[in-house]
Amino acid sequence: MSEHIEARGVVKSFSVRGSRSLVKAVNGVDIVIPRGRTLGLVGESGSGKSTVGRCLLRLLEPTAGAIRHGGEDILAMRPEALRRHRARAAMVFQDPYESLNPRMRIRSLVEEPLMLHTDLGASGRRRRAGELMRMVRLEEFHLDRYPHELSGGQLQRIGIARALATEPEFLVLDEPTSSLDLSVRAGVLRLLKRLQREHQITFLFISHDLTTVAAMSDEVAVMYLGTVIERGPAAEVLGNPQHPYSQALLSAALSVDPGERRTRHVLEGETPSPVDIPSGCPLAPRCPLQRDDCRGALPPLHEISPGHGAACVRVPEGTNQLPATAPLPIVTAS
Amino acid sequence: MALLSIKDLRVHIDTPNGTAHALNGVSIEVGEHEIVGLIGETGAGKSLTAWSVLGLLGPRARVVDGTASFEGVDLLTMPERRRRRIRGKDLAVIVQNPRGALDPLRSVGRQIAMTNRRHRGTGRATAKQNAIQALRDVGISDPARRAKAFAHQLSGGMAQRVLIALAMINEPKLIIADEPTTGLDLTVQAQILDLLRARVDATGSAVLLITHDLGVVANYCDRVAVMFAGRIVEEGTVAQIFGNPRHPYTRSLVAASRETLDEEVSDEADRSEPPNLVDLPAGCHFRPRCPFAVDACATPVPLVDVGGGHRALCHFPEELRKQQRNDLDRAEVGGGVGS
Numbered sequence: 001m002s003e004h005i006e007a008r009g010v011v012k013s014f015s016v017r018g019s020r021s022l023v024k025a026v027n028g029v030d031i032v033i034p035r036g037r038t039l040g041l042v043g044e045s046g047s048g049k050s051t052v053g054r055c056l057l058r059l060l061e062p063t064a065g066a067i068r069h070g071g072e073d074i075l076a077m078r079p080e081a082l083r084r085h086r087a088r089a090a091m092v093f094q095d096p097y098e099s100l101n102p103r104m105r106i107r108s109l110v111e112e113p114l115m116l117h118t119d120l121g122a123s124g125r126r127r128r129a130g131e132l133m134r135m136v137r138l139e140e141f142h143l144d145r146y147p148h149e150l151s152g153g154q155l156q157r158i159g160i161a162r163a164l165a166t167e168p169e170f171l172v173l174d175e176p177t178s179s180l181d182l183s184v185r186a187g188v189l190r191l192l193k194r195l196q197r198e199h200q201i202t203f204l205f206i207s208h209d210l211t212t213v214a215a216m217s218d219e220v221a222v223m224y225l226g227t228v229i230e231r232g233p234a235a236e237v238l239g240n241p242q243h244p245y246s247q248a249l250l251s252a253a254l255s256v257d258p259g260e261r262r263t264r265h266v267l268e269g270e271t272p273s274p275v276d277i278p279s280g281c282p283l284a285p286r287c288p289l290q291r292d293d294c295r296g297a298l299p300p301l302h303e304i305s306p307g308h309g310a311a312c313v314r315v316p317e318g319t320n321q322l323p324a325t326a327p328l329p330i331v332t333a334s
Numbered sequence: 335m336a337l338l339s340i341k342d343l344r345v346h347i348d349t350p351n352g353t354a355h356a357l358n359g360v361s362i363e364v365g366e367h368e369i370v371g372l373i374g375e376t377g378a379g380k381s382l383t384a385w386s387v388l389g390l391l392g393p394r395a396r397v398v399d400g401t402a403s404f405e406g407v408d409l410l411t412m413p414e415r416r417r418r419r420i421r422g423k424d425l426a427v428i429v430q431n432p433r434g435a436l437d438p439l440r441s442v443g444r445q446i447a448m449t450n451r452r453h454r455g456t457g458r459a460t461a462k463q464n465a466i467q468a469l470r471d472v473g474i475s476d477p478a479r480r481a482k483a484f485a486h487q488l489s490g491g492m493a494q495r496v497l498i499a500l501a502m503i504n505e506p507k508l509i510i511a512d513e514p515t516t517g518l519d520l521t522v523q524a525q526i527l528d529l530l531r532a533r534v535d536a537t538g539s540a541v542l543l544i545t546h547d548l549g550v551v552a553n554y555c556d557r558v559a560v561m562f563a564g565r566i567v568e569e570g571t572v573a574q575i576f577g578n579p580r581h582p583y584t585r586s587l588v589a590a591s592r593e594t595l596d597e598e599v600s601d602e603a604d605r606s607e608p609p610n611l612v613d614l615p616a617g618c619h620f621r622p623r624c625p626f627a628v629d630a631c632a633t634p635v636p637l638v639d640v641g642g643g644h645r646a647l648c649h650f651p652e653e654l655r656k657q658q659r660n661d662l663d664r665a666e667v668g669g670g671v672g673s
Contacts, residue, residue, distance in 0.1 A: 254553045
């Protein structure tokens, strides 16, 4: 089959301590990624994008739904099978300073997954650690250093080396460059792209940085309050957003070219708490285009062009464009 | 006269490994009606510059040289008592991590009112009204109710707005904003920066905006200062810095922000180690990472004015322009062959 990662109807709720209410972090999300491709998952904090990533790796048990990796049902796996499966799918975390033990040498950090998932002996692990360092373009002497002696970019390369140690087919990259300085960000992204090409790795790339997502992804899904409200080819979704939420989100992205200020779409209020999610379209209470039929059931993804769909009831009639708010005049020093 | 004028600021920090030369002669000016961006990588000294000016350095850091004049008076040498009267009144600060900066045990309305009473001598009732108005001004709906909230009851975006209201309550002449929108969602970031910009334009106050986000700088700042290893390596207007960077470090930053990853550039070894502030290289501090470095770069670097107030701390600011032109020519030739 061509779909490498396939998740259907994933739901994840968390109970709130001392209360009967549930935090509905993810509400029926479908994810499909062909082998060796990248799906960019964007959305603001609390949209559920990291929860989706963790469910796909079964680091969290979904409340409902089905998840297949290469056709295998990973939710049906028994502990031993799941442990073996863990070598095939891995995660790269946002902040390498937080996710790597500061008291371990880089060598131990890189060799740790090899000890857990392979039967390599000490010399085999040593050799593989050296190989991994070459793969992530770091010099081998770094292996004998401690995390604080490396730059953020170098340390994230260690995070990537760890994730790659067991030659996984699928990587969940959760904001892998958000904590990095601009000057090293591109290097890390380029590294990821090369590794993907050379090893046919499938990526779920989670980020709120739209520029990075545009550069990395084949397809993009936009999440709001636990629901995918728009998806499609990256250039389509980011260049021609259809859901009012995607339009507002993209209009808030800041171009690095001074003077090039696009029209701004402003949504009223703030994202509601995922405890009381409005019925129907989750954006309805904040959407300037909302009308009565937004409040009923969650709208399906209406197709705009092949593969590009948006969950807005106005899409079929083409009345889904947000009114523009004039951008602020910018005062430039003479 | 500039509102804030930092001149040749040098700060040393004692570390177990020796004395770190954290600021090595920083000079920045901020005038009325201006938002000046201060950018650079982690550890470059952006926040340290702010803390020095505010007189909030920790016990191991000390100012060894330089001045920071605010309305003509040096903040660095004045007694703390006097500085305290200025801070929070004419000189306000907005920090990153707003929830951490708010008092967890007092309602936000009360905190804002207290600041107003302390510095402006307003009565209790008036201060309360002022606080509610300040919350309304930063776009908080139902401000009278929100004023009763505590820090932990607010979302990040809401807490950041409260902090801005707190900074604005006494109508300061200058706001030092240290990464005011880092960690906030894009749509919230846009709202908050729009608000700051509108305040500056309307009241004539000024902002020193510390950020590592070049998009923020390009969209909201008038001028930019680029920091590397405790020095300003380049300064100019937004158009000058983004359109015509003259320092190799600025050039790499601007190029990185426009990165599309389209071309098949080979990924090189990552040698991006931050400079060792205890043992900085002689001459240009960027030298070990500079693709154009030559022997002459080990000699003291001049601050070269390349025209129109655009300055670069580099031996060869003209070379970079030629290099850029060559790159363009090559791109055009390449395009010609390809098509």
